Amino acid sequence: MKAVAVTPPKPNSVHLREIPEPRITRDHEVLVRVLKIGVDATDREINEGLYGNPPPGDDYLILGHECFGQVEAVGPAVTHVQPGDLVTCTVRRPGNSLYDLIGRNDITSETTYYERGINLLHGFLTEYFVDEAQYIVKIPPGLAHLHVLAEPMSCAAKAIEQVFEAQRRLQIWDPKVAYVLGAGQIGLLSTLILRLLGLEVYTLARTEPPCLKAEIAEGYGAHYVSTRQTSLEELARQTGRPDIIVEATGASAMAFKAMEVLNLNGAMVWTSVTGGERYVEVPSNRINLEWVLGNKLLLGSVNGNARHFEQGIRYLSQAELTYPGVTERILTHPVDGLENYGEMMRLLVEEPTALKVYVNVAEPRDIRTETASTTAAT
Secondary structure (H helix, E strand, O other): OEEEEEOOOOOOOOEEEEOOOOOOOOOOEEEEEEEEEEEOHHHHHHHOOOOOEOOOOOOOEEOOOEEEEEEEEEOOOOOOOOOOOEEEEOOEEOOOOHHHHOOOHHHOOOOOOEEEOOEEEOOOOEOEEEEEHHHEEEOOHHHHHHHHHHHHHHHHHHHHHHHHHHHHHHOOOOOOEEEEEOOOHHHHHHHHHHHHOOOEEEEEEOOOOOOHHHHHHHHOOOEEEEOOOOOHHHHHHHHOOOOEEEEOOOOHHHHHHHHHOOOOOOEEEEOOOOOOOOOOOOOHHHHHHHHHHOOOEEEEOOOOOHHHHHHHHHHHHHHHHHOOOOHHHHOOEEEEOHHHHHHHHHHHHHOOOOOOEEEEOOOOOOHHHHHHHHHHHO
């Protein structure tokens, strides 16, 4: 079967290759037929050779960590999904730390981490894959039109959950204002969650309105702010300092810059993964002083576990009722077929309007009807 892969750490090595079709070999495994795969800046940077490693024994890494598929077959011990179900799949896999052993591989204490399509494990940008049932998450048919957004939504859901979990240290914390830095998929989905939680949200990005990013953010009831028109410092003077900052720009300089405007007792979560080498100067003494005296919190958040996917799916369901038709506008640039991987990568590199690039791999099948017809014929 076909797969889209790279040859780490060789830059610009993306290619189409033939690999063996997977089979279920254990009782708790699930065979998934891939329908759509989302790609993002992570895939672009892996192709640029900035990070990413192949699985042991292979010299290539199959890309793709944002999965939407249909269950083709299940092992005899699998009960929560069945053939025909629409599903997504988590990204992180456990190592050997205590956190991994208790199912919290998303916060492993090991420096070596395992992520499908990113590091040491093949991804989903292929025709079929097999994985353990515990990593397969069911998607309601009514959300099929949002397909590959389940994975980025899980990242946003986890990041914001971690903020509120950590801020229990304050006992009576009641945040009112949030800034979301960046209006890509993580930024817009974070905007959505924070609005569903009742906060006044300001979504910041460089692009000046009118633009699709502004329309989506405002469709969620948030305020869209172009940093080319209003600086971070000026905005904080206008709105008061934010209680929550979600950084999702992919720019480390902005991540540090935002530390200067966070409110007393505030929390800031970094979600960007930045490869390469970049250095910036920061007013370290002032930041240190204000953060210590202000009881401020900085935390990092990475890919989530199955429960974060499930929470993200609940948010997507709530969003369809509260802000109908808005979220699907994030899905901007489809690419038909694995063989068009060159166009996929071109969009990631060259197209500034691409909010969400995704690959249409196959169409869903009515597996239950096919099975019933086969049984009747027999």
